[in-house]
Amino acid sequence: MLGKIIQIVLTLILIYSQTTAQSSNECLKCHDVKSKSAYKIRASYRVNYKKFLKSVHGDLDCVDCHDNIDASQVPHFKGKKYSKVNCGNCHDDIAQSYKNNFHFRFAKNRKKRLPECTDCHGKHYIKSTKGIKN
Secondary structure, three states: OHHHHHHHHHHHHHHHHHHHHOOHHHHHHHHEOOOOOHHHOOHHHOEOHHHHHOOOOOOOOHHHHOOOOOOOOOOOOOOOOOOOOOHHHOOHHHHHHHHOOHHHHHHHHOOOOOOOHHHHHOOOOOOOOOOOOO
């Protein structure tokens, strides 16, 4: 019985440590613009957390969008190609609409750089679309 309890406790500790290691607080130790180590990383990887909290995604954790990050490995992409955030993971209806858009098909056929969600909506400080007129 005691062995079973120890096994359950160790499993819970392992699960807890993996989930907390990938929380926003863990990420912000290096990536917050106010972090003492922020100067060591590329400017585009830094986040003003207070400003982020005011965005429409402010209630999400970093790994909700950056699901390809291994927080235990620093630098995170050493020897691997960085893969961009896929907004379509949550916004699949909008992603599909975008792929059916004339401009997307035109640019793709001409092998031009395709616009990305972040070109218009930004990366971390995304505002609500309520009240925007087409």
